[in-house]
Amino acid sequence: MSENKPKQENLPRVGFYICHCGSNIASMIDVAEVQKYASGLPGVAVSRDYKYMCSDPGQEMIAKDIREHKLERLVVAACSPNLHEETFRKAAARGGLNPFYFQMVNIREHAAWVHEDKKSATEKAKDLARAAIARVRFHQALDKKRVPVDPNVLVVGGGIAGIHAALTLANAGKKVTLIEREATIGGHMAMFDKTFPTLDCAACILTPKMSAVKAHPNITLLTYSEVNKVEGYVGNYKVTVKRKPRYVKEDLCVGCMECIDACVFKEAKFPDKFNQGLGKRKPVYIDFPQATPKVVLLDPETCIELKTGKCKKSCAAACDRKAFDFNQKEEIKELQVGAIVLATGFKAFDAKRSPQYGYGRYPGVYTALEIERLVNASGPTSGEIVLRDGKHPKAVGIIHCVGSRDAKTNKWCSRVCCMYSLKLAHLIKEHSGAEVYNFYIDMRAPGKAYEEFYDKLLGEGVHFIRGRVDEVTDWAMTPDEEGKLVLRVEDTLAGFVRRIPVDMVVLSTGLEPQADAQEVRRRFNIGCGSEGFFQERHPKLAPVNTFTDGIYIAGACQAPRDIPDTVAQAGAAAAEALALIDAGFVELEPNTSHVVEEECCGCKSCVPLCPYSAITFDEVKKKAVINEVLCKGCGVCAAACPSGSIRQNLFEDDEIFSEIQGILK
Amino acid sequence: MNEQFEPKIVAFFCNWCTYTAADLAGVSRLKYAPNVRVIRVMCSGRVDPQFVLDAFARGADGVLLGGCHPGDCHYAEGNYKTLRRMRMLERMLKGMGIYDGRFRLEWISGAEGDKVKTVINDMTKKVRALGPLDLPGHFRDWDKELEELEAHVNKDSKKAEATHAG
Amino acid sequence: MPLEQKVKYESECDREFAQWVVGQIGGENLRHCIQCGICSAACPLSLYMDYTPRRIINLAREGFKKEVLSSFTIWLCSSCYACRVECPKEIHITDIMYLLKRRAIEEGVYPRSFPIPVLAREFGRMIFMFGRVNETLLVTDLFLRTNWFKFLGMIGLGLNLMRTGRMSFLPDTIKRRGELRKVLDALDAEEKKEKKEALS
């Protein structure tokens, strides 16, 4: 255990600063005591404490001290480096000191805010300060590495978020690839009839944007495709895309849909996923009239030709543009992009997970998405509210918070269900004239003109009952409950339990992460919150960034969100991507590793360790070589090198050993 | 009332997951024991077993290593290497009488601020129960013993020389 | 209908009672209730209750001890646990009803001739004496204490039970009654010790 403390005189002159952070730090740590203690440590030339180190005067003080006291190292004890490391590096640079001769000490998030005993918190602050002062002695002068940024952008997810982001980026002149898993873009919004609170029709405001995407010269639209693999780093991503076969040539088909009529199946037989299974479709189909691209596709599970090869293929015969290609295979494409925007959207809560509401058991129970299709003019019933048994409902019950605000299913409030329940109440009342009951716990209408929309529904005579429905059941207690679905609920404002007989029940299911959210986030190397939504870098200050530079998130994939917020986030994500691309280069943290040739004995134990294959072996010199452009700076090789000849900048062995020694003296 | 033994624990937290989780614990004002001093590394894979040994040798009573859950590593595989190295190190440490809870490896993601609190509180409690490790003290004793032994051996060899020369 | 002053003064709130409920086994999540009313809807007996279960939870956490302990609700609970499995905040409402019943008995606040608290007490006494409960004797003893007239109404049922051989007159006892008593007495002693420590 070599004593690696250099002799007293040639110690570099250290400037030590401890921040009060208003009272955040000062309330739990005796900053004066730490300041006094640090001033006595070897090599410390200047030791000060100040109310707000990150403020301009605070930074100015550092720069002035560096010049006046010819400081050669800088240590600032304040908040987390994730917050202000950059700020103080810039302050050092302004003072003429290399920004990497600086070390930060986290005494706010890791001490002041989490301890309750002032004495031990101050003791901890002193230990950490001592460690940093010992460490900063070994820091080397470095400068940030600049890497060029590829100007192309990838947008994943063709819902309203992906569409808006792609259009914004394309309008800014960037080449955008928009990838969508389904056969058409439009996402959930394409399924809606009207949107709250203005009741303007979803298709009317969405279709122009969808056709703009199709027509835009800068956007390459890859539908029915998924991202398979992502490699590289900020500014230089290599993305592998898998295109599922449509068995129809996209560039030939114009969507005349004659093949659908000519199909051997005379009527539509198979459940239509887009219409939530309410409508039927043939093996050759198109999701909805305004589908973009307007191209049909074949369903391999139900098309006889694809399953058995013994069909007279009347569809192909009917197609004068000869667009059918029955042995189309899965296609793999490679993309080079500089930035990626993830807009993969949400999944609706599966109503079957709340069995007491009887979804799947009683035919009169529908999910909200099914009702969106029923009220929709292009839906299976062309907008007519009709039950599965053909009757028209006279009373409809809409249950809010299905699956949400419940520890047994999803703890969170899904933010949009109150508003879309109001919208559905309006549409149902308008289309069918039925009595409508909304069962809510808290009516959450916080947006612009949202409360006014609620007021409009109150005026229309919808019955608002505050209470969570316990059960939907078909056993009747009174004659007028016979043959009806009875909702048992406590009208908490009236103070007693009521039994409301209705013909149709609508379950306003909440929003939850996509089923494959975990795989997708691992593929893009970003984090997930505990519920499974993508993790933003900072909930308030960086909502569309992630911890991985160059990858941005927008819309409901990050948290339940309504359309206005989703579009706003899409614009923000596009702006972040533009900022990255237009800068032209990216400054990378210089924490890469390098091999000290003289000390490397050529044992090759480091070569297989690097996941980015940045380490190669020079057969001639019999030495390992690290390609600094590929190296990401994880330090795994530095730790494994038996001879210690691999050094990781900013995290050298000497630096860490001195930090350990500083803590434990 | 004798001062209750307060263990000193050195922690190596990976920047992307556990360090961020510790920040989250701070932002959420969760309260936990003040016995841990955190050293930030870019990846748990950067932690060289020598760091752990050096920490113990310099008087740490416990060493905590925090990394991302397998599959979450920002550098794809860094934590797999950590797992391999540290399982071997644990066996070596056991051989040196450092076991049951003094060295601890935990996977803590950026969203698990609460886990940082529970792990630190639990580890502090366990190490406090184990009492001080105090390797520096043992080293001093061993050094003293060696000196005595050396003195003793030198004394005999001088006597033998004398008789031999005599 | 006599006019009655409905306003409640904060002085009528017993914060310490609210704190006690939260401290009991089962009362842990009491404060997290969002008053959604699913417990009252799930409860098959809430239509007979003067305060629905939801209101009892709110009154309890605010400390309205008198209203809670003197309510019918806590005695009408048939412990069918429907509320507990439905509660979105996982509050153990059935256990809370039990601890309120215990507190009501302890403070002698329960409605006098209301059969259910009497049933609970008689049930306990019978177990202490014989170690097992004989349904016939229990029901007879209960109605003799609370409502003579209703006992006469049970004659028909009694005859039916005799006809089908489901009536048993002699109390059934366990062999080692002393052993069971020792266990129950040990608990009484422990409780007295605790009370004394609490006072000192």
Added chain:
Amino acid sequence: MKYLYFPGCSLKGTGRAYEESFLAVFKALGLEVRELEDWNCCGATAYMSVDETKSYALAGRNLAIAERSSDLDVIAPCSACYLVLNKTQKGLKENPELRRKVVNALKAAGLDYKGKVRVRHPLDVLINDVGVEKLAKFITKPLKGMKFAPYYGCQVVRPYSTFDDQYNPVTMDKLIEAVGAECVSWPLKTRCCGGSLTGTLPEVGLRLAYILIKEAKKRGAGAIVTLCPLCQFNLDGYQDKIASKYERVDIPTLYFTQILGLAMGLPESELGIKRGIISAEAVLAGR
């Protein structure tokens, strides 16, 4: 397979038919069942209102005796006993302070409680240990043409859905189909029958029993099949009172062990079929 058997007070009293049919069926299936020596009352739903620690100790004594005698599972057919024993196991595991008091109290009487024994329900044993296929082999006289409404009551499935789902339990449905009868689907499978309230507060409790028998009859059930002595007593015993207060329904209530016994060809006398106040003769004559 061998089991300990915890009868509980009801199975010796008004629920005698449940014990008779349970013992007969298990013997016929070759499952050895031994009554727990000197068991005491589990406290059911009433004792917990008197004293919490004592009610845990009361049930704890049974568990301690079971652990002392062997490490076999204990079968508790009565729903209240099944719930209280499970609740005691769980309560003592999750509350160390409560556990310390109860264990010490039991030690004072020379009993030792560790919490190892598993408390089982006969339906769980029949469906999960024996299995529907093996049961089918014992069915010699399937109850063709019979329609039964499965009634689970509340405490077997709630709050701990140990062996079946708390919203939509199916184990008894499977048994009804296994014995060749038709199982009526209805939404009141787990709605409370009134419990101890039907007897003590008829003006409150009767309505709950009335709802169940009326809906079962309306859905064409010949009889209600249940697994709890108190439910059987409430549904079967009060039909005269219900007739005077609401309307006459007249539907017999049988135990699942009784219909299984009948389908296995066991004599009616061994299964206590006669113990039903509303006679099941007419319904069973049709088989």
